[in-house]
Structure formats: structure tokens, C-alpha cells
Amino acid sequence: MSTYRYIAQRASQAPVRQLCQVLRVPPAACYAWQRRQQAPPVEPAWQVAVREAFSRHSQRYGTCRLRAEAQAKGHAVGRWRIRRVLKAHDLRAQQPRSFVPRTTDSDPAVCAAPNRLLGQPAPTAPNRVWVGDITYLPRQGGGWLYLAVWLDRCSRKVVGWDVRDTMPEDLVSEALRRALAVRWPAAGLVVHSNQGSQYTATRFKQLLTRHGAVASMSRRGNCYDNAHAESF
Known part of the structure; x- marks a missing residue:
């Protein structure tokens, strides 16, 4: 004593x-x-810097970025010490989930077309089979753009496309109209897609009927059925 x-x-x-x-x-x-x-114990300056940086960045910084913040202020501290400080104050970095837009929204109540490509050989001439899909593109400044595209199964060339900041039913129809206006395929063209609501819409079906095209759709939840379009 x-x-x-x-x-x-x-x-x-x-x-x-x-x-x-x-x-x-x-x-x-x-x-x-x-x-x-x-007197209460004085908290070391590096610990104060770590907690202030953690709060300033909305509790989203982990030990790696907090260490960089502390070292920028002249505090030589490692990640293990920072981790102990965060644990002592019951602080945990919040990691938001990455947002991935959905491009396929199917309606289970709608009767889908059969997959007419199953077991069939690849076409040997253009304008026999077109495959389509929707993808998303990051927009400068934030947000997304949605690209609907149609490819010729034989040549692998893009025959029609349309891009918008939303995914209305007319997105894929407009892309298909452009392709039909340029290519003028003969009757019997197989137009293959997934079971998204844009492809099961009434206007899209009417567009196929007017041009003598036949709808073909992938099986539900099977991305391999439309791999030729999705790989694009």
C-alpha cells in the first residue's frame, strides 16, 4: 500500500x-x-480522434479507414487498438447493402410462352431467332439507366435497343420496333426473352402478332435458358 x-x-x-x-x-x-x-481519467488524443471520425462518417467507417483518419492527424495507431476502442464503447460500423436494381419482374398469374429454343440447334442464318434482355447502367451523378436490347442469335449482333431511366412496358417494345423496322424479318421469327412483365404485356404480344413473330420464354428462375442475351 x-x-x-x-x-x-x-x-x-x-x-x-x-x-x-x-x-x-x-x-x-x-x-x-x-x-x-x-479527477476522471483523460482519454488519449488518438482515441478521441478515432471516435470523432467514426461519428463524423455516420458510423460507416471500419478499422482500416479509421486508422487512415487517425494517422492523417498524426496518431500512429494500428487497427487492433482501434478495434478495442470501438468494442469498449460498443460501436460497430454499419455497412449498407449494395443496391442492385431488379430488371425482371414477372407476374405468376400470366401464362408464359414455352421455351421454343430447348433442344433446338443454333440458327444458321440471321433473323431466325432474336434474344432479348434488360440490363442496368450506372448513371453519372447517381441512379441508374435501363437498357433493353435485342440480339440476333446467329450473328450475335445487336439489332435493336432502347434506354430509359425507368422500366415501363414500352421499353422492350420500342427496342423491338426499331429492330423490326431495320431488319424486316420473315414471318416465323422466334423472339426469346425471360418472363418479365414487359415481355408478357399485351402491347408486346400484339407487336409480335402484327409481324408474324413467335414468342419464346425462359423457364421461371432459369437464367441459362436466356444466357445468350444475359451474357451481353
């Missing part, structure tokens, strides 16, 4: 100065020790 602690325990029985005199301890040093015991 330290001398100062002994004096503190006996302070109720005798004056502090008298105890200091008996134990040959400077009273000023004893009082300074008592003040230090009563």
Missing part, C-alpha cells in the same frame, strides 16, 4: 498534515495525489 493511500484511509482519524509529518511526506504532494485520484 502506498503512503498516500494509507494517509487517505486514516484521514478520518487524524489531520492529514499531522499524518504527513509523522510519515515524512510533503503535504502538498499528498493533496496533489488526492486530486489526481478524484
Whole structure:
């Protein structure tokens, strides 16, 4: 037991100065020790910097980026020490899920067309089979653009496309209209797609009928049936 602690325990029985005199301890040093015991512990500057950076970045920074922030302020601290500080204050980095747009929204109540490509050899001439799909493109400044495309199964060339900031039913229909206007395929063209609502819409079906085209659709949940379009 330290001398100062002994004096503190006996302070109720005798004056502090008298105890200091008996134990040959400077009273000023004893009082300074008592003040230090009563004062709250001072948090190291690097810990303050870490917690401030964690709060400033909306609790999304992990130990790697927090270390970079602390080191930028002149604090040489590693990730393990930062991890202990976060755990001591019950702080956890929040990692938001990455947003991935959905390009296929099928209606189970709609009767889909059969897959007319199953078991069939690849076409040996153009304008026999077209395959289509919708993909999304990151937009400068945030958000997404949606691209509907039709490819010739034989030549692998894009025959029609349309791009918009939403996915209305007319997105794939307009892309197909452009392809039909340029290629003028003969009757019997197989137009293959997934079971998305844009491909089962009434206007899309009417467009196929007017041009003598035949609808073909992938089986539900089977991306391999339309791999030729999805790989694009």
C-alpha cells in the first residue's frame, strides 16, 4: 500500500498534515495525489480522434479507414487498438447493402410462352431467332439507366435497343420496333426473352402478332435458358 493511500484511509482519524509529518511526506504532494485520484481519467488524443471520425462518417467507417483518419492527424495507431476502442464503447460500423436494381419482374398469374429454343440447334442464318434482355447502367451523378436490347442469335449482333431511366412496358417494345423496322424479318421469327412483365404485356404480344413473330420464354428462375442475351 502506498503512503498516500494509507494517509487517505486514516484521514478520518487524524489531520492529514499531522499524518504527513509523522510519515515524512510533503503535504502538498499528498493533496496533489488526492486530486489526481478524484479527477476522471483523460482519454488519449488518438482515441478521441478515432471516435470523432467514426461519428463524423455516420458510423460507416471500419478499422482500416479509421486508422487512415487517425494517422492523417498524426496518431500512429494500428487497427487492433482501434478495434478495442470501438468494442469498449460498443460501436460497430454499419455497412449498407449494395443496391442492385431488379430488371425482371414477372407476374405468376400470366401464362408464359414455352421455351421454343430447348433442344433446338443454333440458327444458321440471321433473323431466325432474336434474344432479348434488360440490363442496368450506372448513371453519372447517381441512379441508374435501363437498357433493353435485342440480339440476333446467329450473328450475335445487336439489332435493336432502347434506354430509359425507368422500366415501363414500352421499353422492350420500342427496342423491338426499331429492330423490326431495320431488319424486316420473315414471318416465323422466334423472339426469346425471360418472363418479365414487359415481355408478357399485351402491347408486346400484339407487336409480335402484327409481324408474324413467335414468342419464346425462359423457364421461371432459369437464367441459362436466356444466357445468350444475359451474357451481353
